Amino acid sequence: MTRMGRAGHLTVMLLALPLACAGARAQSDPLAAWNDGPAKQSILAFVKSVTDKTAATYVAPEGRIATFDQDGTLWVEHPAYAQAMFGLDRVHALASAHPEWKQEAPFNAIIEDNREAITKFSEADWEKVVAATHAGMSTDAFREIVRQWLATATHPRFHRPYTELVYEPMREVMDFLRASGFKVYIVTGGGQEFVRAYAERVYGLPPEQVIGSSILTKYQQQDGKPVLMREPNIFFIDDQGGKPVGINLFIGKRPYAAFGNSTGDREMLEWTQAGAGPRLEMLVLHDDPSREYAYGPARALPDTRVGTFPAALDDEAKHKGWTVISMKNDWKQIFAFEGPSGSSQPKP
Amino acid sequence: MTRMGRAGHLTVMLLALPLACAGARAQSDPLAAWNDGPAKQSILAFVKSVTDKTAATYVAPEGRIATFDQDGTLWVEHPAYAQAMFGLDRVHALASAHPEWKQEAPFNAIIEDNREAITKFSEADWEKVVAATHAGMSTDAFREIVRQWLATATHPRFHRPYTELVYEPMREVMDFLRASGFKVYIVTGGGQEFVRAYAERVYGLPPEQVIGSSILTKYQQQDGKPVLMREPNIFFIDDQGGKPVGINLFIGKRPYAAFGNSTGDREMLEWTQAGAGPRLEMLVLHDDPSREYAYGPARALPDTRVGTFPAALDDEAKHKGWTVISMKNDWKQIFAFEGPSGSSQPKP
Numbered sequence: 001m002t003r004m005g006r007a008g009h010l011t012v013m014l015l016a017l018p019l020a021c022a023g024a025r026a027q028s029d030p031l032a033a034w035n036d037g038p039a040k041q042s043i044l045a046f047v048k049s050v051t052d053k054t055a056a057t058y059v060a061p062e063g064r065i066a067t068f069d070q071d072g073t074l075w076v077e078h079p080a081y082a083q084a085m086f087g088l089d090r091v092h093a094l095a096s097a098h099p100e101w102k103q104e105a106p107f108n109a110i111i112e113d114n115r116e117a118i119t120k121f122s123e124a125d126w127e128k129v130v131a132a133t134h135a136g137m138s139t140d141a142f143r144e145i146v147r148q149w150l151a152t153a154t155h156p157r158f159h160r161p162y163t164e165l166v167y168e169p170m171r172e173v174m175d176f177l178r179a180s181g182f183k184v185y186i187v188t189g190g191g192q193e194f195v196r197a198y199a200e201r202v203y204g205l206p207p208e209q210v211i212g213s214s215i216l217t218k219y220q221q222q223d224g225k226p227v228l229m230r231e232p233n234i235f236f237i238d239d240q241g242g243k244p245v246g247i248n249l250f251i252g253k254r255p256y257a258a259f260g261n262s263t264g265d266r267e268m269l270e271w272t273q274a275g276a277g278p279r280l281e282m283l284v285l286h287d288d289p290s291r292e293y294a295y296g297p298a299r300a301l302p303d304t305r306v307g308t309f310p311a312a313l314d315d316e317a318k319h320k321g322w323t324v325i326s327m328k329n330d331w332k333q334i335f336a337f338e339g340p341s342g343s344s345q346p347k348p
Numbered sequence: 349m350t351r352m353g354r355a356g357h358l359t360v361m362l363l364a365l366p367l368a369c370a371g372a373r374a375q376s377d378p379l380a381a382w383n384d385g386p387a388k389q390s391i392l393a394f395v396k397s398v399t400d401k402t403a404a405t406y407v408a409p410e411g412r413i414a415t416f417d418q419d420g421t422l423w424v425e426h427p428a429y430a431q432a433m434f435g436l437d438r439v440h441a442l443a444s445a446h447p448e449w450k451q452e453a454p455f456n457a458i459i460e461d462n463r464e465a466i467t468k469f470s471e472a473d474w475e476k477v478v479a480a481t482h483a484g485m486s487t488d489a490f491r492e493i494v495r496q497w498l499a500t501a502t503h504p505r506f507h508r509p510y511t512e513l514v515y516e517p518m519r520e521v522m523d524f525l526r527a528s529g530f531k532v533y534i535v536t537g538g539g540q541e542f543v544r545a546y547a548e549r550v551y552g553l554p555p556e557q558v559i560g561s562s563i564l565t566k567y568q569q570q571d572g573k574p575v576l577m578r579e580p581n582i583f584f585i586d587d588q589g590g591k592p593v594g595i596n597l598f599i600g601k602r603p604y605a606a607f608g609n610s611t612g613d614r615e616m617l618e619w620t621q622a623g624a625g626p627r628l629e630m631l632v633l634h635d636d637p638s639r640e641y642a643y644g645p646a647r648a649l650p651d652t653r654v655g656t657f658p659a660a661l662d663d664e665a666k667h668k669g670w671t672v673i674s675m676k677n678d679w680k681q682i683f684a685f686e687g688p689s690g691s692s693q694p695k696p
Contacts, residue, residue, distance in 0.1 A: 062554060139596055196600050206410060207600025208556070217596065219589030219615050226615070226622050228596050241567030248487055248576050249562065250598060252544050252555025267567050267574070274574050 030176040032340065033169040033333040039282070039325045043173060046280040047180045050256060057278040061181040065255045067211075067247060067268060068174065070188040070195060072261040073284050074203070076165040078293040079156065083190050084126070086149050088118070090133035098132075107132070131232035135215055138227040139193060146197035160337065163202045168338075169331045170259070170284075174203060177257065185255075187247060188212040189239035189264050193230075211250045213238045239264045244271035256280065262296075263313055269322055281322040283313070288328040378524040380688065381517040381681040387630070387673045391521060394628040395528045398604060405626040409529040413603045415559075415595060415616060416522065418536040418543060420609040421632050422551070424513040426641040427504065431542050432474070434497050436466070438481035446480075455480070479580035483563055486575040487541060494545035508685065511550045516686075517679045518607070518632075522551060525605065533603075535595060536560040537587035537612050541578075559598045561586045587612045592619035604628065610644075611661055617670055629670040631661070636676040 034040040049057040050064060071077035091101070091110040101107035106125035109117035121129075134142065155165055174184050186205060188195055192212030199205040216231040238246040244267050247255065258265070258272040261284040269281040287294050297314040317324050325331075333340055382388040398407040419425035439449070439458040449455035454473035457465035469477075482490065503513055522532050534553060536543055540560030547553040564579040586594040592615050595603065605628040606613070606620040617629040635642050645662040665672050673679075681688060 192597075208598065210600070214597065217593050219592050219619070226592065226618050228592060244567050244574065244576060245565050248565065249540075250556065252558070270574050271567070 030179065031169065031172050033172055033331060035330055035332050037330050039323055039330040042280065042282070042323045043176070046257065046278060047176065049278040051180050059256060059277060063253065063256065064177075064180070064182040065185065065251060065253050066174075066177045066182045066257040067185045067187040067243075067255045067259070067272070068170070069243075069260040069262070069265045069268070070186050070212075071190055072286065073259050073265070074166055074170050074174075074186070075162065076155065076158070076292065078286075078295065081190060082153075082162040083194050085153065085162075086146065086194070087126075087129045087133045089149060089153060090145070091129060094132070127234075130215070134191065134194075135230045135232040138222070138229055139217060140227070142193055142230055143197045146194055150198055158335075163198055164337055165335060166202060167284075167327075167331070168333050168336045171203070171336075173259070178204075182257070184209065185247075185251065186210045186212070187238065187243050187258075187268060189237070189242075191215075192238070211238055211246045213242075241267045243268035247271070258282075259284070261286070263310065266313065266316070269320075273320065273322070281320070282325055283317050283322055284325045285314070285327065287326055288331075288334070291334050292327055378527065379517065379520050381520055381679060383678055383680050385678050387671055387678040390628065390630070390671045391524070394605065394626060395524065397626040399528050407604060407625060411601065411604065412525075412528070412530040413533065413599060413601050414522075414525045414530045414605040415533045415535040415591075415603045415607070415620070416518070417591075417608040417610070417613045417616070418534050419538055420634065421607050421613070422514055422518050422522075422534070423510065424503065424506070424640065426634075426643065429538065430501075430510040431538050432477075433501065433510075434494065434542070435474075435477045435481045437497060437501060438493075439477060442481070475582075478563070482539065482542075483578045483580035486570070486577055487565060488575070490541055490578055491545045494542055498546055506683075511546055512685055513683060514550060515632075515675075515679070516681050516684045517673075519551070519684075521607070526552075530605070532557065533595075533599065534558045534560070535586065535591050535606075535616060537585070537590075539563075540586070559586055559594045561590075589615045591616035595619070606630070607632070609634070611658065614661065614664070617668075621668065621670075629668070630673055631665050631670055632673045633662070633675065635674055636679075636682070639682050640675055 031040050031043060034043075049055060050059040052058055068074055071081050071083075075082075088110050091107055095101055095107075095111050098107070101111060106117075106121055106128055108114075109121075110129070137145070150161060150163055153162060154160055155162055158165060178184055184205065186195060186199060186203065186209065188211070190212050192210060192214045195212050196207040196210045199210045200207070214235045216233040216235045217228045218231055220227055220229050222229075236242065236246065240263070243265065247253075247268065254275040255268075255272045256275070256278065257280040258268050259282045260266075260269060265283070269283070273279050273281050286292060286296060297311045314324065316322075327334065379388050379391065382391075397403060397405040398412060400406055416422055419429050419431075423430075436458050439455055443449055443455075443459050446455070449459060454465075454469055454476055456462075457469075458477070485493070498509060498511055501510060502508055503510055506513060526532055532553065534543060534547060534551065534557065536559070538560050540558060540562045543560050544555040544558045547555070547558045562583045564581045564583045565576045566579055568575055568577050570577075584590065584594065588611070591613065595601075595616065602623040603616075603620045604623070604626065606616050607630045608614075608617060609632040613631070617631070621627050621629050634640060634644060645659045662672065664670075675682065
């Protein structure tokens with residue numbers, strides 16, 4: 001191609017570009033995995049209200065903060081939190097170095113794979129598991145252990161890595177909010193370092209945008225190099241009232257939008273709603289036993305420790321004007337691996 | 349002016365713009381308040397090394413983190429931290445509501461303005477002052493109290509608001525780093541909420557880029573509205589080993605550049621230096637009694653609680669290759685209110 005020819009070609013492309021873009025814009029739906037309905041509409045209306053410069057509800061970009069719970073809101077939390085499964089797997093991996101665990105609860109139940117005992121673990125039992133599996137190494141070493149586990153562990157029902165069990169409609173909301181000038185945070189009751197180990201890869205969220213529970217960390221010298229050592233003591237619980245506290249501690253601004261699915265998220269939604277101007281509060285309801293799970297008010301599974309969205313929270317949501325997202329009715333597609341679906345019906 | 353005339357004028361301006369900008373660029377020095385010398389050169393060389401895409405030392409923008417101590421590094425900390433002055437002023441303001449303080453240490457010393465006693469306050473005394481003046485209100489109310497105090501309080505020597513006592517050369521470094529793709533954080537031993545009350549206005553830093561010490565905060569309902577109540581108990585001390593811990597907690601990335609001035613910053617500089625690739629560690633030495641103060645190795649003032657840059661740290665800096673910034677020799681201008689100075693000599 002001659003120089004002139006190339007330049008001419010470029011001119012044609014440039015002239016064609018605005019039209020092509022306009023076409024793409026008209027066709028693309030930022031929430032394509034959602035069925036039309038009040039949930040989808042409330043997201044679209046909220047984003048319009050905060051980004052429309054001519055509206056009294058306009059919010060400057062630096063104020064646009066959105067917070068997402070993780071387990072049960074962004075990805076599958078049944079039959080157990082991924083982090084709990086990690087803890088159990090780590091006990092197995094470490095068992096040979098701890099022969100005393102064969103006679104010591106709660107470790108003996110895990111080693112014997114006694115599932116009935118495990119489902120009955122108390123808070124104190126889980127704290128022992130966390131102390132044995134999440135502490136005693138540097139933060140760098142811990143992230144590497146988590147990364148290696150995620151690369152091989154699979155979910156017992158879906159037989160896929162946990163990181164593939166992200167809800168596609170929620171990822172769309174995250175992307176749509178970011179494209180609309182929002183700064184998006186995960187605010188999880190789960191471990192901050194655990195989630196940071198994959199949040200960048202899975203959600204495009206850098207570590208400073210992941211707020212979670214944490215254990216005490218101490219600065220130490222090890223072989224002449226400084227390390228941050230993880231100690232077997234709780235530092236901060238980012239759950240229930242801890243969520244607004246964590247949001248203030250890490251961000252220092254009140255969210256305009258908050259997404260949760262359990263009583264652990266109630267205070268985050270209250271705190272969001274109590275701010276002036278347009279605010280969006282949403283709760284994911286797990287009511288789709290065929291494509292995912294049903295628990296809480298749409299109970300198909302016995303209530304376990306995870307996923308506590310009791311009927312009372314459902315009532316409270318209606319009373320306060322929070323939007324409940326029905327997985328069954330509002331989500332056209334649940335997981336990316338399903339591929340886009342034209343049907344709004346759950347698979348049999 | 350006719351439409352044509354205006355358009356013609358605009359065209360001339362637009363045509364002239366690239367030339368004017370090129371001229372401005374060639375003339376502008378991002379570190380104009382610095383004298384030429386090893387400190388200025390080390391900053392320029394560091395920024396070049398991390399931003400030059402052709403160099404092996406190149407750092408992608410998402411990794412470019414810089415952390416600044418505040419008191420004594422970004423602004424004046426003598427004769428006392430601004431936050432300590434705030435605490436003393438608050439005790440006076442609250443004294444009429446606390447008649448019992450007249451007989452109660454350490455409050456009686458403050459009410460009687462017994463400066464000798466105040467300079468001898470123990471850590472426990474200061475904790476009582478903090479508990480009485482920094483807790484018992486919501487986070488929103490506290491920020492407002494700080495804002496009001498800053499609007500009226502003045503420094504005893506410079507007779508200007510504390511927020512005007514920011515070191516212009518350090519503000520230039522902050523701006524230069526930001527313009528070079530860095531995300532800049534304050535990492536202070538001082539109170540996180542205290543600094544957030546002015547960090548946006550003074551440094552252009554949003555609250556999420558201010559990491560500091562904090563007291564316990566509790567989520568509560570007050571008159572039917574949720575509030576975050578500040579409790580009179582320490583939650584996190586962001587000093588010494590707490591600085592790398594806080595950096596990991598809030599940012600989750602290791603800084604490439606860190607700036608301090610005291611033993612409270614040693615671990616932050618160590619942690620920064622221990623990372624791979626190009627790193628910059630700098631310590632501000634207060635050796636200019638005429639324009640600011642001299643303490644530490646350049647002692648002109650008796651050592652007090654603040655500003656502990658002992659001779660040992662000076663030795664350590666030399667040994668480890670950290671760059672010491674001499675206020676006297678490296679800074680052409682110290683404060684913005686002085687106006688640009690052509691002289692590198694301190695005023696008599």
